[in-house]
Amino acid sequence: MRERAKPLTSAESALARRVLLERAFQGELPWAEAIRDMRLSLGKTQADFGRLFGLSRRKVIDLEAGKANPELRTLSRIGKAFGLIVGFVPTPEMRYMRRGRFEIFRDKAGEFRFRLKATNGQVVLASEGYAARQAAEDAIESLRRAARDGDSYDRKETASGQYRFHLKAAGRIVGTSENYVTSAARDEGIAAVKKAAPDAETVDLTGD
DSSP states (O other): OOOOOOOOOHHHHHHHHHHHHHHHHTTOOOHHHHHHHHHHHHTOOHHHHHHHTTOOHHHHHHHHHTOSOOOHHHHHHHHHTTTOOOOOOOOHHHHHHSOOEEEEEEOTTSOEEEEEEOTTSOEEEEOOOBSSHHHHHHHHHHHHHHTTOGGGEEEEEOTTSOEEEEEEETTEEEEEOOOBSSHHHHHHHHHHHHHHSTTOEEEEOSOO
16 A cells, blocks of 8 residues: 655644754654654655655665664765754763753843753753842752752743743742743653752853
């Protein structure tokens, strides 16, 4: 039976690509799954996807099943079309060994702020501005204590249909996430904060 592709709207295709990139940023995109998800994000059959990149349908099937031994230039050609390059990423075991990081810095108004970087180096939370460094440091300690408590996270949907969350300590917002395209991606962001914040190192970038 001939495979049928599911047509995607431009919005659905853009969303699928965003999810794909978010997984890549997390280091959680094995190449076999990547090939399949790239194809699905375009709404292409295996045959049509193969024609785009000079591959046979059988080659695409084997790639998606993880049975093929792909050449680097093949993976590079496909990845380039999605803004990705082929390279080494940490194993799951090594990713868990990396600590999160709070960075204290001054904004353009001279106030102290901090951001939390997850174990993959991506910023997952940012603070408001504080007049004194000590206030920012106190907020970080409050955030550490609240991070593991699921009730500390206030999940929001924006007027534009995107998703974000606030982290509260003692009833006060101490950190705000970026906007996410899906609620699932937002929940992954919350999981990243829970994992990184409690034992994250604190680095002062103010140079004061």
